[in-house]
Amino acid sequence: MTQSSLIADLIEALRCLPGVGPKSAQRMAYHLLERDRDGARRMAAALTAAADKVGHCTSCRTLTELEICPVCASPSRDRSLLCVVEMPTDVAAIEQSNVYKGLYFVLMGHLSPLDGIGPADIGLDLLSIRLGQGEIKEVILATNSTVEGEATAHYIAELARSHGVAVSRIARGVPMGGELEYIDGGTLSHAMAGRQTL
Amino acid sequence: MTQSSLIADLIEALRCLPGVGPKSAQRMAYHLLERDRDGARRMAAALTAAADKVGHCTSCRTLTELEICPVCASPSRDRSLLCVVEMPTDVAAIEQSNVYKGLYFVLMGHLSPLDGIGPADIGLDLLSIRLGQGEIKEVILATNSTVEGEATAHYIAELARSHGVAVSRIARGVPMGGELEYIDGGTLSHAMAGRQTL
Structure with missing residues (x-):
């Protein structure tokens, strides 16, 4: 000692x-004490403040200290589009790309029956109510391209169809700057299947 | 926003x-809020607690919330040996190697005249008093192997000699597991000059 x-x-x-082991933690602690109290x-x-006050938006379930998060509250967003993502970080990533002007719905996870995570745990009861209100015309599924993300997207697609709402899935393919040589077979087969006429 | x-x-x-940019900071914030409040x-x-209470050991200048740090206060340490290092992290590194049982003196920096950091700023007035008390028989210089570290070591060596205290510098050479091919010329020349008879 x-x-x-x-x-x-x-x-x-x-x-x-996350990603901080004993050495980094020691370096951080000494840095703060020596140079940045x-x-x-x-x-x-x-x-x-954040641990005590941040909760979930009652409309989209993202993390916020407000009753309704700034995106849901904004009058300039297109309220007929609803993008479904797994985590608040996904919202941040899409917002930073500046290409989407609709609303979000944050699952805070994905369906995972083996871990006991069912539809109600990822807020699909709330989503079902919103889809039933008729304001939303299209659901854009932007869950991760993992097995669980795909299964969750499939489930939500069925849910949206049952409410007569159009559903789309974000495109899967070769990322910008990606070299074909280093891209896995699954991605390539999606890129081929999703090819677009020029 | x-x-x-x-x-x-x-x-x-x-x-x-240190080492945390905007992406890592975002990941950390969401991780804490989602999973670990x-x-x-x-x-x-x-x-x-640490920012308010941690100060410097009055004996060795390392960071501690106590008047005298655990190493300086320990009755089992060899009080005739004094290892001079630049930072508290250096003390932690040497302690973790478990090869040294003497005391430390932490400079909290190194001499850097251009930045206005002189002998008093790195506690050499305090060191001089301790060397004058006669308890210390050997000063081991373990400042970094940088230009400033070497200059500081040189200065402290003169100070120790003026008090009639023996001085040594930790060995410079090839690190364990180091391959000669990838080792810089400066280190190699030190390793050659410091070779030991077998």
């Missing part, structure tokens, strides 16, 4: 950050 | 961690 206990506690606490205090305040 | 402000604040605050609260408490 050569580190004082408060520093050891801080190193241990920093390890709950104000940053440490600011971070503590931000963590406490 | 599509993220709520508390989440944006948290992402911004996390960026003061207790971890976030624990981290906030640890940050506040």
Whole structure:
């Protein structure tokens, strides 16, 4: 025991950050204590405020400290389009690309029957109610291209069809800058099947 | 502005961690909010406690919340040996290697006249007093192998000699597992000059 206990506690606490192991945590702790105590205090305040006050948007389920998140509340968004994603980070990624002006619905996960995660756990009861209200004309499925993401997309597609709402799935294919040589077979077969006439 | 402000604040605050850019900070913030709010609260408490209470050991200048750090206070350490290092992380690295049982002196930096960092700024006045007390028989210089580290080591060597205390410098050479092919010329020339008879 050569580190004082408060520093050891801080190193241990920093390890709950994703991708931070013992060495990085030690480096972060010493960096904050040696050079940036104000940053440490600011971070503590931000963590406490966010952990205590951030909840879910009652409309789209994304993380927000507001009753209705800024996207759902914005009068300039197209309320006939609903993009379904798995996580709030997916919303952030799509927003940063600046190509979508509709609303979102955040599942906060995906269907995973083996883990006991069913339709109600990912908010599909809420989604069903919204689809029934008739405002939404198209559901864009933007769940991940994983087995669970595809299964979830399939399930939601059925749900939307049962409400008579149009459904689409974001295109799968070769990413921009991608070299064919390094792209897996599954992606290539989707890229072939989804080819578009020029 | 599509993220709520508390989440944006948290992402911004996390960026003061070393090596954390906007993408990692976002990932960390969402991870904490989605999966580990207790971890976030624990981290906030640890940050506040450490930022408010951690100061410097009055004996060796390392970071600690105690008046005298655990190493300096330990009765089992060899009080005739003093290892001089630049930062508290260096103490942690040497302690983890478990090969040294003496005391430390932490400069909290190195001499850098161009940045206005002189001997008093790295505690050499305090070191001089300790060397004058006669308890220390050998000073081991373990500052970094950089230009500033070498200059600082040279300065402290003169200081120790003026007090009649023996001085040594940790060996420079090929690191364990290092392949000669990939080792720089400076290190090789040190390794050659410091060769030992078998």
